[in-house]
Amino acid sequence: MSRRRDEMLKEMGLSPRWRLRARTDAAPAEEGVTPGPPPAAEERAVTPHPSPVSGTDDRRARIMRMDWPALKACVAACTACSLHEKRNKTVFGVGDENADWLFVGEGPGAEEDAQGEPFVGQAGKLLDNMLAAIKLKRGQNVFIANVLKCRPPGNRNPAPEEALACEPHLQRQIELIQPKLIVALGRVAAVNLLAREASIASLRGRLHQYRGIPLIVTYHPAYLLRNLPDKAKAWADLCFAVATMKGLENRVSAST
């Protein structure tokens, strides 16, 4: 590894001490479910939801009118898919409700399900380090959410009907936050937000849009814990995100 790359990884807290020893976090789709590098994992199929409409139009319309307290209560009481049967806690999301930055993961793992907060396991520690590397901090101008608010048993990938049932919650969160930039963590988050099938390799390094909001795709922290060579790519994605945010801010200040 070159010295420069070594330094970058250190800055992100991505030195080998963050390598996952025991599998406790949710398993993002591109990363495979079992520890160790899965064969051709990034190309594994994730079926995106067929359309942005989920549940009945009435349910969606109701959710789209909710304020924060109503939305939180709605998620806490949700029984729209079978994941509610085995959950301990719903994981609504956490952070600054007026954040410029929104990071979206896949779904709660065991620790998140126990605590009711996203990214509190090993992957969460790495996410916090990734945030720190770009001078961000959980809760300060950052909101962290997931595609799913309930844990899929065994940390399997979200089923299309589960993602579909949960999609209005995430959409309403995004409407309420109005972030300047969304960072999709992993392929499951990316394909669900973009509502199209693609490999993470083809999605990274480009500026996408979610309902008019700029969106950047990077690897899921749980994947990075097991795939050292891709950590430098994640750093490049974060640099791209910072540059994009700067550009957005400059555009706003130039027009005022």
Ligand code: URA
């Ligand atoms: N993985 C995710 O995608 N989300 C979490 O909240 C935790 C692990």
